[in-house]
Amino acid sequence: MAAALDCLELIGDQLELSKEARLRAAELYADVALKGLNDGRRTEDVVSAVVCLVTRQAGEPVPITRVATQIRRGPVDVGRVMKKIQRELKIERTDCLPESYVRSLCTPLGCDSDTVEGACELVQSARETGLVDGRNPVGVAAAAIYLVETEEQTQREIAETAGISRETIRVRLQEFRQGGIVDA
The missing domain is CATH 1.10.472.10 (Cyclin-like)
Structure with missing residues (x-):
């Protein structure tokens, strides 16, 4: 969990996320960890997916490619984890205008x-x-x-x-x- 919070702070600083978005991302990551959805996955991928989901829910989405670039990963990897989290936690899909x-x-x-x-x-x-x-x-x-x-x-x-x-x-x-x- 400590590594995830460090990663979240790093991404949050790079993307200039608000304190509320960071708090919500930490809460969502905790839910993901409790369900074991982070097992076998790179921490950076899970944290990035959580950041994407939280910013979409807040109505100020950050493009998945931009988030993935911050951790030097491909957007497909982050997107795959994001879809898994949405499905397993029954998070409603947010269409972004x-x-x-x-x-x-x-x-x-x-x-x-x-x-x-x-x-x-x-x-x-x-x-x-x-x-x-x-x-x-x-x-x-x-x-x-x-x-x-x-x-x-x-x-x-x-x-x-x-x-x-x-x-x-x-x-x-x-x-x-x-x-x-x-x-x-």
């Missing part, structure tokens, strides 16, 4: 509040027209940030922060333009 990722992506990029607001407005417009249906919400959020923040951030920086490819951003940008969300 693209605008809920905007703030967690803007924070490490150093974006101002105008960028956050502008990107959220773009995402909401895209959602109203159905452009985000079936799309990775992180990719939609990243493209919206890029559209609002073109002078400050490169596609590469935004893609790396979001844990997606630059091609994903380019495809979402093209869809925004074709859907009339932004000028071509």
